Amino acid sequence: MPGRRAGIAFALGILALAAVVAIEAARIPQSAYAVVGPRVFPFAVAALLGLLGLLLLIQALAGHLRPADFAGEPVDRQAAGWVGLGLFANVALVQSLGFVLASSLLFLCVARGFGSRRPLRDLAIGLLLATLVFLGFSRLLGVRFGGGLVEDLLGGGS
Amino acid sequence: METLAALGQGFLVALQPTNLLWGFLGVTLGTFVGVLPGLGPALTIALLLPITYTVEATAAFILFAGIYYGAMYGGSTTSILLNTPGESATIVTALEGHRMALSGRGGPALATAAIGSFVAGTIGTIGLTFLAPTVVELALAFGPADYFSLMILAFVTVSATLGSRPLRGLAALAFGIWLGLVGVDLQTGQARFTFGLLELLDGINVIVVCVGLFAVGETLWLAHRASLREASVVPVRGSLWLSREDWRRSWPAWLRGALIGFPIGALPAGGAEVPTFLSYWLERRLARRPEEFGKGAIEGVAGPEAANNASAAGVLVPMLTLGLPTSATAAIVLSAFQSYGINPGPLLMETQPQLVWGLIASLYIGNLLLLALNLPLVGIWVRVLSIPQPLLYPGILVFATVGTYGISQSPIDLLLLYAIGLVGFLMRLFDVPTAPVVIGMILGPLAEQELRRALTISQGDPTVLLTRPLSATLLALAVLALLAPVLWRRLVRRNLAGG
Numbered sequence: 001m002p003g004r005r006a007g008i009a010f011a012l013g014i015l016a017l018a019a020v021v022a023i024e025a026a027r028i029p030q031s032a033y034a035v036v037g038p039r040v041f042p043f044a045v046a047a048l049l050g051l052l053g054l055l056l057l058i059q060a061l062a063g064h065l066r067p068a069d070f071a072g073e074p075v076d077r078q079a080a081g082w083v084g085l086g087l088f089a090n091v092a093l094v095q096s097l098g099f100v101l102a103s104s105l106l107f108l109c110v111a112r113g114f115g116s117r118r119p120l121r122d123l124a125i126g127l128l129l130a131t132l133v134f135l136g137f138s139r140l141l142g143v144r145f146g147g148g149l150v151e152d153l154l155g156g157g158s
Numbered sequence: 159m160e161t162l163a164a165l166g167q168g169f170l171v172a173l174q175p176t177n178l179l180w181g182f183l184g185v186t187l188g189t190f191v192g193v194l195p196g197l198g199p200a201l202t203i204a205l206l207l208p209i210t211y212t213v214e215a216t217a218a219f220i221l222f223a224g225i226y227y228g229a230m231y232g233g234s235t236t237s238i239l240l241n242t243p244g245e246s247a248t249i250v251t252a253l254e255g256h257r258m259a260l261s262g263r264g265g266p267a268l269a270t271a272a273i274g275s276f277v278a279g280t281i282g283t284i285g286l287t288f289l290a291p292t293v294v295e296l297a298l299a300f301g302p303a304d305y306f307s308l309m310i311l312a313f314v315t316v317s318a319t320l321g322s323r324p325l326r327g328l329a330a331l332a333f334g335i336w337l338g339l340v341g342v343d344l345q346t347g348q349a350r351f352t353f354g355l356l357e358l359l360d361g362i363n364v365i366v367v368c369v370g371l372f373a374v375g376e377t378l379w380l381a382h383r384a385s386l387r388e389a390s391v392v393p394v395r396g397s398l399w400l401s402r403e404d405w406r407r408s409w410p411a412w413l414r415g416a417l418i419g420f421p422i423g424a425l426p427a428g429g430a431e432v433p434t435f436l437s438y439w440l441e442r443r444l445a446r447r448p449e450e451f452g453k454g455a456i457e458g459v460a461g462p463e464a465a466n467n468a469s470a471a472g473v474l475v476p477m478l479t480l481g482l483p484t485s486a487t488a489a490i491v492l493s494a495f496q497s498y499g500i501n502p503g504p505l506l507m508e509t510q511p512q513l514v515w516g517l518i519a520s521l522y523i524g525n526l527l528l529l530a531l532n533l534p535l536v537g538i539w540v541r542v543l544s545i546p547q548p549l550l551y552p553g554i555l556v557f558a559t560v561g562t563y564g565i566s567q568s569p570i571d572l573l574l575l576y577a578i579g580l581v582g583f584l585m586r587l588f589d590v591p592t593a594p595v596v597i598g599m600i601l602g603p604l605a606e607q608e609l610r611r612a613l614t615i616s617q618g619d620p621t622v623l624l625t626r627p628l629s630a631t632l633l634a635l636a637v638l639a640l641l642a643p644v645l646w647r648r649l650v651r652r653n654l655a656g657g
Contacts, residue, residue: 010588014329021336024351031346035613038348041606045336052329059325067587076384083381086552087374090559091572103559107552113381116548129553133560141208143564 003066011057011065018049082113098148103130161291168515171216172523180217181520184224185527191225192232193539195240195389196376196554199229200486200596203494204368205561210497216513218498220520222491227279227521229487230467231528234271235539238264238459239392248466250434254451254458259392261454269398270408270456271463272532277409278416278464279525282471285420286478287518290507293479297504300480302611303622307632308482309605312426314636316484317594324643326590333581334598337362345610357570364493365561367599368486370575371592373558375582377551382583391543398533408460411441415464423472426482437465471521478502478514481604486593489600 025042059065086109094102107126108119116122131150137143145151171177191197203222210218237248238255251271258267300308317327340351341361352358380386400408418440419433441461442451451458476482481502483489495502500510507514532539562575585592616622624630 007588010584017333017336021351024353028348028350031348034346034610035618036606036610038343038346038350040609041335041602042339042350045332045339048332049329049336052325052332055325056329065588068589070383070385073383073385075382079381079384079387080378083377086555087576091569091576094559094563094569094572095567099559099563103556106559107556110377110381110552110555111548114387114548114551116546122548122552125549126552126556130556133556137208137560137564140212141206142212143208143560144567145564146567 003069004060004063006067007060007063007065008057010067011053011060014049014056015053018046018053021049022046079113079115082109086110086113095146098151099145100127100130100134100148100150102148103133161288164291164511164515165287165519167511168517168519169522171512171516172220172519177217177220177516177520178523180221181224181524182527184221185228185231185524185531186224187221188225188228188230189232189235189528189531189539190228190542192229193235193542194232194545194550195236196373196380196551198233198372198487199226200490200593201368201372202229203487203490204365205557207365207490207494207497208564210494215498215500215510216516218494219491219513219517222494223517223521224524226487226491227467227470227524228528228531230279230470231272231275231532232539234275234459234463234466235268235532235536236543238267238271239394239540240389240543248434248463249431250438250462251459251466253438254455256392257452257454258456258459259394263454263456264392264394265398266400266404266456267454267459268394268536269400269533270404270460272529272536273400274408274412274415274460274464275467275532276525276529277412278419278466278468279471279528280522281413281416282420282423282468283518283521283525285424285468286471286474286521289424289475290479290514290518293475294504294507297480300504300628301626302608302615303626303629304632305480306605306608306612307623307629307636308426308480309601309608311632311636311639312476312482312484312601313598313605314639315426316597317591318640318643323589323591324640326588327594330585330590330592331594331598334367334595335602337367337595338599338602339606345607355570357566357568357574362574362599363562363565363571364490364596364599365565366571366575367578368490368596369558369561370578371582371585371595373554374575374579375586375592377555378579378583379586380547380551387547389547391540394536394540398536404456407456411437411457411460412464414440414444415461415466416468419465419468419470420472423469423484424475425472426476426480426484433465433469434462437461474521478506478517479504481506483597483600486596489596492600 021042025039025046028039028042031037056065086106089109090102090106104123104126108123111122112119134145138145188199191202202225233248234251237252238259255267258264313331317331318324340358342349342359349359415437418437422433438458438461441457442448445451445455445457473485473488476484477488481492483492492502562571565571582592612622613620623633
């Protein structure tokens, strides 16, 4: 049965999360003064996740928990790859290049992933959008972005 | 009478030029994000949460309410013209509406959706106006134990009863509650689940979770299979005017939709999907020509669209009177209240009458603006709909980065955003609902707080949850809500097997 294994893996993932929550909950120091200590809710969540993970595992073993069916269509590695690259570039470069340039690169890569073949146009639109967004959010909403090449030209991002 | 006087005061607030402007901005932005596939009201309001630091509360909530209502109108345009529904609540609209558009009746479909949204939105807002003060009076009798049990009930209904997959909904809820627990416990000062990261001491920001689940998750989802990106906009053909026949078939469906949508929305259960499905089912039963359903029956657009908007108004009842959010958007709005240091609850109407009644009055005005914005100006939104995907999704991700990186300028937050985006992707892959995550995250810590209050009053005796009649009733309802769908399914199956 296609997808049965993926369903089992998904249920096991929830059980693993339950275990992590339980282990971490046990590491929270007790507090003598609180009627409901800081561990009560964490343990309850761990128990709930554990129970649901078990029930989902039973469903998965019976073949009732499966990922969406794409009728044999392969994963679009190219598109996913470009989006992944864009996200990675963004987080890797945001501190050195600044928000505007890193976001423009993100825009460029994701546009490519979604099928655009006009990188120069995309980069231009990305730069324009990121600059407008930066100005809007930093000037109107008071959001801080730190410094960066473009940010410093526009009068600082913080 | 008292209510009408309060509402009148509210109109004085909402009609101030600046507040009108905020309202107009809200409904326009709301329609815009409602129309765009991949963006929704919860995500948009989350991104705009920083506004709570710079703008006074009334204006901000008028803006948010406009976005909330506007997205409902905009979502229907997308469902009708593009088969991918913009909002989960407009899935049903797509069934008949898209068929109508394909057969050249896109104009009447858009018109009945917009007018129906206006009629039902207004009925729902009237319902909110008169029901809210009554609920407040009831809510004043609620003690902490009752609140805790009410939240448990809401947890169950939001994630298990109303969804088609109760286990997955509950798992999403538990995940959300866990996310909400991360950070320093305010009562005891203990750090929980911070994994040694300073960034997590203040907790996980709801913006990151919302943006990760909705924006990053959706983008990854569309990226991973080419067939998911195929969508084409059906051009609007035919006049926007409803024929005499269309009117005759639409207006009873609007009213019925509103009557179904508002009460279900107002229950502490929420969810706009159920009323839309119910309305669709009802219209099909009552239709003179049920064979038209599935081929573009106008009642199938009129009823569910009305139900959708009326339930959106209904959701505001528990939100404003009990502080109980039952949709992802309402949960984000609650966090905006928290950001202002305002606690929504039965005292809100008394302590912040300007805010509450100004907000409610702005909903009446917003509906009127939306009717104008969505009927004569529908052409603009059709053009918005044709923004090509290779520009739309990168743009959405840029906004996602702003919302996240702007919080603390830390790449750790971006990594957290991506991790939650990956979770959102997996949830889509396995058909797990995402809204319970956001609700659990916001409501979980509040439930913990109420439990603590309840047990402090009872001096540590947990049976208080069962000995207080109200609390016991609510817990019993929660158990019923958990088990009823299972039992119901068994019953149906047995009847089918027995012939």
